[in-house]
Amino acid sequence: MPTEPDYKTTTRLVHGPSHSAKWDFAHHVTPPLSSSTTYRLDDARRAARGFSEFGRAVSDEGDAPVYIYDRLDEPTRSILEGELAAIEGGECCVSFASGMGAISGILGSLLVPGDGVIAHLVVYGCTHSLFSNWYPRMGIGVRRVDMNDLAAVRAAVDERTRVLYFESPTNPTLELVDIAALRELVDELNPTRSAEERIRIVIDNTFATPFCQRPLEHGADIVVHSLTKNLGGFGTELGGAVICPEELLGSLLLYRKDFGAILNSKSAWAIMVYGLPTLPLRLKRQQYTALKVARWLEGSERVRRVTYPGLESFPQAALARHQMRDFDGDFAPGNMIAFELVGERGDTERFIDALAHHAYSITLAVSLGHTKTLIELPGPMTHSSYGEQTERPHTVRLSIGLESPGDIIGDLQAALE
Ligand SMILES: Cc1ncc(COP(=O)(O)O)c(C=O)c1O
Structure with missing residues (x-):
């Protein structure tokens, strides 16, 4: 043995x-x-x-x-x-x-x-x-x-x-x-x-x-x-x-x-x-979905910027590929996405409200790394301690969960529209 x-x-x-x-x-x-x-x-x-x-x-x-x-x-x-x-x-x-x-x-x-x-x-x-x-x-x-x-x-x-x-x-x-x-x-x-x-x-x-x-x-x-x-x-x-x-x-x-x-x-x-026994399974699934969602966001004309370490456009792509590796040595960019919408702060808030009121697969809530996909606005929420100093006040933070990728994209699309 x-x-x-x-x-x-x-x-x-x-x-x-x-x-x-x-x-x-x-x-x-x-x-x-x-x-x-x-x-x-x-x-x-x-x-x-x-x-x-x-x-x-x-x-x-x-x-x-x-x-x-x-x-x-x-x-x-x-x-x-x-x-x-x-x-x-x-x-x-x-x-x-x-x-x-x-x-x-x-x-x-x-x-x-x-x-x-x-x-x-x-x-x-x-x-x-x-x-x-x-x-x-x-x-x-x-x-x-x-x-x-x-x-x-x-x-x-x-x-x-x-x-x-x-x-x-x-x-x-x-x-x-x-x-x-x-x-x-x-x-x-x-x-x-x-x-x-x-x-x-x-x-x-x-x-x-x-x-x-x-x-x-x-x-x-x-x-x-x-x-x-x-x-x-x-x-x-x-x-x-x-x-x-x-x-x-x-x-x-x-x-x-x-x-x-x-x-x-x-x-x-x-x-x-x-938690621990299911960690690899959850992360692999979340990453699979995160890449699909990040690519979809990147293709949307209503989105100004998408940051996800798994995207080719990620500014530190080489470092990501070097530093973020899973237990088997495969590239592992995680389940977190940040993005910004085209428009003003009010547009971002309306988008968040649309998700909060109508989306089934995405929940407006702080925390992350959950079975459920969670979305929040760090500027006025988790990072409000920065006050007006926040570098990117309109950033939206998305923590991908275990739902079907198409459902998450569908809910994002409906809210953007
Ligand atoms: C990166 C990071 N570190 C630490 C914490 C604090 O963790 P806890 O809420 O378990 O105190 C959080 C919470 O969101 C976090 O995102």
Whole structure:
């Protein structure tokens, strides 16, 4: 029999670990949902061992961990974390209650007052709010730079810079950031810095998912996810995750324990049992449809601009083909499309209202990476924290679901007319 690592990632996502020291589920075909706020500790010595071992990496092999209290660690969440670390090719994973919990968790555990972050110009609206509303109050400096302008990034770095932060593709403009180019720059800057002063590359990989892109392979240090999106996949769970090197695990677990934004075991179970095994299947179908929809939009005279990494016209097509590859090495441009209509803001709003009132296959709603196709206007909605600064206020964001492509196109056409 081949050992587990010999199987394809797609198979591995269906089965998970066949055995785990984290929980004995040798006779379960589906891993059990363990849900207990607290754990019997047997005796004082074992209890003390549990507390002293907290913060260590727990693997599927070796001795069973001592579980103490759900906010510290619990088996269902821990098995999911092992799976997420494995598919991103990382050493460890720490899950959180939401994507924002994961983003604020990793940055909160890396940065102290006086430190600096350099972040890409366009990021998810709440990440922008974290940087613009909260970090100034906390004494953390934030510089916003085009991450593809290496000279600008280099000029923005100073002795307090600790993190380069971006999404790729970005929400909502679908711009890509060249991860390997930033790695080269950071490798040039880091050798003169002490271990604590090192600059780390943190990427939000939510739009791509590990199916379409594994940033650690390109040189990122840390990956964050909103599990609420395509990793969960069905729009039923909120969650977040950080995939990081083992050296950061202790402080990240301490941060999660003390700030308390844990992923609940029921959500972890649903993401592990429904989300992960169906991820490749859903993404392949969504991509197939996204390309058809993007091409159709591109051909419409009522559409001014369409951005989809799978289109030949995509401005960073070569980078997309290099960076976005699925588990089998095939080009994987994802399920997100951005477009702009010809006309004024009012025309775009009328189009959105027509969809909201009459479309069956497209829903006006925020979030993305759902079985259902969702549409929204980032300017006044998910990215309203940017205020009037938004570069493209009329952008429409479309997250392709699992419907028949012809139905999605039919609903778009009717609304455009
Ligand atoms: C790219 C990106 N990162 C992070 C988040 C935050 O995730 P959550 O809503 O799970 O906190 C979102 C939410 O839309 C997102 O689009």
